[in-house]
Amino acid sequence: MLVKVKSVAFKGLEVIDVLVEVNINNKGLPSFDIVGLPNKSVEESKLRVRSAFVNCGVEFPNRKITVNLAPADLHKEGTFYDLAIAVGVFCAKNGIEVNDKWYFFGELSLSGELADTRGSFLFAKYLSEKSDSSAFLANSALSTVFGFRGLVNRCNYYSVNNLKTLFSFFKKEGTLQPVKDQDSVHEIGRLRGGDQDPTIDDIVGQNLAKRALQICAAGGHNLLLRGSPGTGKTMLAKSITSILPTLSDSERLEVARIYSYTGVLGGVSGYRLLRPFRNPHHTISYAGMLGGGFPILPGEITMAHKGVLFLDEFCEFNRNVIEGLRQPMQNGYINLNRKGQTFSFPSKFILVAATNPCPCGYHGHPKIVCTCSDSKIFSYAKKLSGPILDRFDLSVDMFPPDDFSNKAIVGNKYLSNFQRSVEVARFTQASRFQKTAVAFNCEMSNQDLANFCPLGKPSRALLDNAYRKLNLSPRAYYKVIKISRTIADLANAPQITEAHVAEALQFRHK
Amino acid sequence: MPGREYVIQESETKCLDITDPLYPGLLKEIRDPPKCLFYKGEWKGDLFEKCLAVVGSRKISDYGVRVTEHILGVLGQMRVTVVSGFMRGVDYYAHLSALNSNLPTIAVLPCGIEDIYPVSHRDIASKILDAGGLVVSEYPGRCAPKDWMFVKRNRIVAGLSHGLLLIEAAENSGSLITFNYAKRFKRVLMAVPGDIFNVNQQGVRQALYDGAEPVFSGEDVVNKMRLVVDSKDSLSGAKNGIAWSKAQLVNEDGDLGKVVIKLKETALSLETLSQLTDIEISKLTIIVTRLEISGQVRRTGGKYYAS
Numbered sequence: 001m002l003v004k005v006k007s008v009a010f011k012g013l014e015v016i017d018v019l020v021e022v023n024i025n026n027k028g029l030p031s032f033d034i035v036g037l038p039n040k041s042v043e044e045s046k047l048r049v050r051s052a053f054v055n056c057g058v059e060f061p062n063r064k065i066t067v068n069l070a071p072a073d074l075h076k077e078g079t080f081y082d083l084a085i086a087v088g089v090f091c092a093k094n095g096i097e098v099n100d101k102w103y104f105f106g107e108l109s110l111s112g113e114l115a116d117t118r119g120s121f122l123f124a125k126y127l128s129e130k131s132d133s134s135a136f137l138a139n140s141a142l143s144t145v146f147g148f149r150g151l152v153n154r155c156n157y158y159s160v161n162n163l164k165t166l167f168s169f170f171k172k173e174g175t176l177q178p179v180k181d182q183d184s185v186h187e188i189g190r191l192r193g194g195d196q197d198p199t200i201d202d203i204v205g206q207n208l209a210k211r212a213l214q215i216c217a218a219g220g221h222n223l224l225l226r227g228s229p230g231t232g233k234t235m236l237a238k239s240i241t242s243i244l245p246t247l248s249d250s251e252r253l254e255v256a257r258i259y260s261y262t263g264v265l266g267g268v269s270g271y272r273l274l275r276p277f278r279n280p281h282h283t284i285s286y287a288g289m290l291g292g293g294f295p296i297l298p299g300e301i302t303m304a305h306k307g308v309l310f311l312d313e314f315c316e317f318n319r320n321v322i323e324g325l326r327q328p329m330q331n332g333y334i335n336l337n338r339k340g341q342t343f344s345f346p347s348k349f350i351l352v353a354a355t356n357p358c359p360c361g362y363h364g365h366p367k368i369v370c371t372c373s374d375s376k377i378f379s380y381a382k383k384l385s386g387p388i389l390d391r392f393d394l395s396v397d398m399f400p401p402d403d404f405s406n407k408a409i410v411g412n413k414y415l416s417n418f419q420r421s422v423e424v425a426r427f428t429q430a431s432r433f434q435k436t437a438v439a440f441n442c443e444m445s446n447q448d449l450a451n452f453c454p455l456g457k458p459s460r461a462l463l464d465n466a467y468r469k470l471n472l473s474p475r476a477y478y479k480v481i482k483i484s485r486t487i488a489d490l491a492n493a494p495q496i497t498e499a500h501v502a503e504a505l506q507f508r509h510k
Numbered sequence: 511m512p513g514r515e516y517v518i519q520e521s522e523t524k525c526l527d528i529t530d531p532l533y534p535g536l537l538k539e540i541r542d543p544p545k546c547l548f549y550k551g552e553w554k555g556d557l558f559e560k561c562l563a564v565v566g567s568r569k570i571s572d573y574g575v576r577v578t579e580h581i582l583g584v585l586g587q588m589r590v591t592v593v594s595g596f597m598r599g600v601d602y603y604a605h606l607s608a609l610n611s612n613l614p615t616i617a618v619l620p621c622g623i624e625d626i627y628p629v630s631h632r633d634i635a636s637k638i639l640d641a642g643g644l645v646v647s648e649y650p651g652r653c654a655p656k657d658w659m660f661v662k663r664n665r666i667v668a669g670l671s672h673g674l675l676l677i678e679a680a681e682n683s684g685s686l687i688t689f690n691y692a693k694r695f696k697r698v699l700m701a702v703p704g705d706i707f708n709v710n711q712q713g714v715r716q717a718l719y720d721g722a723e724p725v726f727s728g729e730d731v732v733n734k735m736r737l738v739v740d741s742k743d744s745l746s747g748a749k750n751g752i753a754w755s756k757a758q759l760v761n762e763d764g765d766l767g768k769v770v771i772k773l774k775e776t777a778l779s780l781e782t783l784s785q786l787t788d789i790e791i792s793k794l795t796i797i798v799t800r801l802e803i804s805g806q807v808r809r810t811g812g813k814y815y816a817s
Contacts, residue, residue, distance in 0.1 A: 205781060206781065207781060207784060207791040208779075208780045208781055208784075208791050208795075211791055211792055211795075226812070357811075363569075363811075364571075364572070364811045364812065364813075369708075369709045369710075370569065373568075374568035374569050374597075374598050374599060375598075375628075377569070378598065378628075378630070397779065397811065397812025397813075398812075399779045399781060399782070399812070399813075401781070402781075402782055402785065403785075462799075462803070465803050466799070466802075466803050469802070469803045469805065470802060470803065498796075499796050501799075502795065502796040502799035502800060503792055503795040503796050503799070505795075505799045505802075506780070506795035506798060506799055510809065510810075510811065510812065
């Protein structure tokens, strides 16, 4: 008999319906074959399913079994087809029809227990928009799904612990009740950063850099920190999570989709999801940064979506990797081509980079002598030239603090003030850009600048003066306007004033 | 200005023989004067009337930048040509400050005249030519610099000049080679003293032991070189005047003045400046920008100083 069971396949972050057709033929030699471009992980499902049957006390049919995963020209990978195949074989054996709105997702252990696998959230999210449908998935996967507010749950979720209960449900010997979302879990502490991460108040001095960080967090501007080792670049960059607002419900869903696809969502419930902060090592490969491989996996730029990508030792990164960042940063997504298919991954992030001024790190240090030759210093700085430097709106030089005992340096507490002002600035931007595709000040085109950032006469005069006197490039000129807009937003000022422009000018590249 | 950087290639190369009457007398006197000088720009005799070689470390500190700009700023009214070796660091700032002070300047290349080394200095080469200066080399055509060529170049820098000013040099610095040439040629030797603990000042100390006279201001250089005021150019003096009017120093809170006074002492980062003046950082950025635009304050390597 032929039975059709529904499951899904992933094409990047896109979810596609897959029909698992199971046919048991009474003629021919006993065999168990899977067709429809399965990879090794799908292929191995045969052994898991067979053992699971035996260990659940159900006889595995000793016939010619053919499983087809349609559409058959799409590459299938992942262990989650186990459940659909097991259900298909069981129903085909017992002559049971399976409802075509029931979707199955899960990996089997040899004992017949169901386990959560990567992609379960993507699956649940996909089904949540399909009314009348039912999703059968592992119990552990469900707890993840239910942590998300803003997920419209139109479908029924059935939590399955092991194959035995499912089989008795199909034989109408037992029942399965759809699991309802528990609303109570939503509001349990929304966290900004991990417990281990430093907050902005843990850093001594560096008020200029902190201010830059505040502007960067508010307007989504990319930030370049330059300074000798130990001045606090890395710590400062990490503390950005402490001032960024918590993820909004829609952002949370987007991040969870990516995390689920790559398998790092794990058992984290939605409400515990933190704003991404990615800190790849400088030896990272091109594919690691931008995404690649087959089956395709997103790179760090996608993992940092809606969050922060922090590149420490920026000048040590492979030049190609850095250059590769340009286009996805501009577009907010990256298209990758693998085996004739195009995959699109989102990549909207704030780039924070830190670099030493020279290979030894002490060029310009007030006390320690730099041991690099002039050409070394020059070529080191040259790695940052041109188009890449253009991606950074803010640039700050950091020096070691002069005096630890000084109250003025140590005593400043910014955290709550920064959090509030960043939230206000983000809110202002959201209402300003309501009818446009722009989300943050940093994304404004020159046309948007004309629309949203009119400069008064004095501020215009100041900027024009600076353009001439300080040798700004035209691009730098527009950047200054964008930063001034963010500074004005932080101060809750509707108009960009001279003071805002003057402050913005200090964050230009040297 | 797009396309500007190639001017140097476009401008015609000329050659001056040692027998030519225009060949600088001072250079002719040295033991092994170049038989032939290749140059770009317009060769005028009065360019060599009074030449000052400004040399020093390739790794210039913000102090060095400040010294170079300050001294050459004062020389703005004088009749003097600044000669240097077209390297990074002190050489670069010497050429740059000379241009800013409307002084003619001569760049002596260590490589072939058609090559510009370092390449990143292309734009300043064309600026030197535009300002009536010269780019000179004893090698024709294109040839990359070798170690020995830098030494040979140094003898021309010293040979062309009446005096030599050393700003920042480490113990084994190449600028000490130029210094020793100048000493052998019996030029006026000057050096700007600096921090005695700084590695980049040990060469200067050496020079001071070896007979260089310490100079502390542009006026010192004027006196030691016996420079005269250039009658035809009185404009640049006014432009580079460093006298502060009272009105400029007074701002609504007097903060502007406070900042300038601190920055005149030493170069400071905004962070330090904020502590010293007790001005909040976001307010300080505004003040500093104003001062930068008005030209009173400059920024180098993240630090600020009042010129």
